[in-house]
Amino acid sequence: MQKPFALLACLLLGACAATPGPRPAAPSLAVEMRSYAATPLPPPVDLPPVEAFAAASFTAPDGVRLPYRLLSPNTKERLPLVIVLHGSGAVGGDNRAQMGAFARDWARPETAKAFPAFVLVPQAPTRTADYAKGADRLLASRPGASLPAILALIDDLATRLPIDPDRIYLVGFSMGGSAAMNAAAVSPGRFAAVAAFSGVPPERSQAAKVAPTPVLIVHGDKDRENPYAPDLAWAGALADAGGAVRFVSYKGMAHVVPPDMMHNADWRAWLFSQKRGK
Numbered sequence: 001m002q003k004p005f006a007l008l009a010c011l012l013l014g015a016c017a018a019t020p021g022p023r024p025a026a027p028s029l030a031v032e033m034r035s036y037a038a039t040p041l042p043p044p045v046d047l048p049p050v051e052a053f054a055a056a057s058f059t060a061p062d063g064v065r066l067p068y069r070l071l072s073p074n075t076k077e078r079l080p081l082v083i084v085l086h087g088s089g090a091v092g093g094d095n096r097a098q099m100g101a102f103a104r105d106w107a108r109p110e111t112a113k114a115f116p117a118f119v120l121v122p123q124a125p126t127r128t129a130d131y132a133k134g135a136d137r138l139l140a141s142r143p144g145a146s147l148p149a150i151l152a153l154i155d156d157l158a159t160r161l162p163i164d165p166d167r168i169y170l171v172g173f174s175m176g177g178s179a180a181m182n183a184a185a186v187s188p189g190r191f192a193a194v195a196a197f198s199g200v201p202p203e204r205s206q207a208a209k210v211a212p213t214p215v216l217i218v219h220g221d222k223d224r225e226n227p228y229a230p231d232l233a234w235a236g237a238l239a240d241a242g243g244a245v246r247f248v249s250y251k252g253m254a255h256v257v258p259p260d261m262m263h264n265a266d267w268r269a270w271l272f273s274q275k276r277g278k
Helices: 004-013 101-107 109-114 147-160 175-186 204-210 228-240 266-272
Strands: 031-035 054-059 065-071 079-085 118-122 129-133 139-143 163-173 193-197 215-220 245-251
Touching: 054 147, 065 101, 065 147, 079 101, 079 147, 079 175, 101 109, 101 118, 109 266, 118 147, 129 175, 139 175, 147 163, 147 175, 163 175, 163 266, 175 193, 175 204, 193 266, 204 228, 215 228, 215 266, 228 245
Parallel strands: 031 245, 079 118, 079 163, 163 193, 193 215, 215 245
Antiparallel strands: 054 065, 065 118, 129 139
C-alpha cells in the first residue's frame, strides 16, 4: 500500500499507475490549491531603501564571515526575530545583493506596524543548502557550508537584543527556503515556525525532527529550478509525522514568490501566530 504522502504526490502530478489491491488510505496532508493564472498582481508599493536595514558583519566560531543587514525597531520590548534567507543568486559579500523586495518589505511602514520584529537578512559567502537525490530518488537538500555561521549569528543576536526566544521565525525563498527547512532539522525545537518558498526540502527521513515546528511550504507546479515533487513529498512526510504543515500549491507557477504573497499580511499573520512550545 502506498504511503499517504506518496499517494498524494502521484495524484497531483498525474504519475499514478493503476494497481490492483485495496484502496489506499486518505492522505493526511491538506493541499491549498491556487491558480497562478488567476493570481492578481499586487498594487505598486514603495519599498524602503536597503539602508533601512543597518549594515554589520559577524565572524562565526568556524571562521566564516557573514555580512548582514538588521532591521531594529526602536523599542526595549521583547519582539520576534525574523530571519530572511536568500537564494543562490545573492551569494557573495557586498551586503546588498540579499536585499530584494522579499526582504525589504519587512521595513515598509504598513508591514512594520502590523508585524513589529527584528529582521535579520544575512548574506552567505557560500551556499547555505546543497542538493542531491534522496533515498526516495527525489531531490533532497542538506546544510551548506554557510548555514552553521547563520545559526551562530542568530544565537549571538539573541543574547544581545531584546528578542523573544519563543518567537524566532525562519523565512526563505529558493536556496533560502531549503536552508530554512534544514535549520529546523539541525536545531529541532529552536524555531517557532518556518515559511519556505520554492525550496528543496531535506531527506524525508528528517521529517520527525521538524514535525514539532509549524511549517508553511509554498511551491509552483511548473518550477523547473527547484522541482515541485520533493516539497510535496516533504509536506506529506511532515503531516504523516504529526506536524503542523500548510502546503500552498500554485498551479502553473514557475520559480518565483507568488505575487499575491510578496507583500501580503495573511501568511505573516500565520507566522506570527506561532510560538515555540505552544
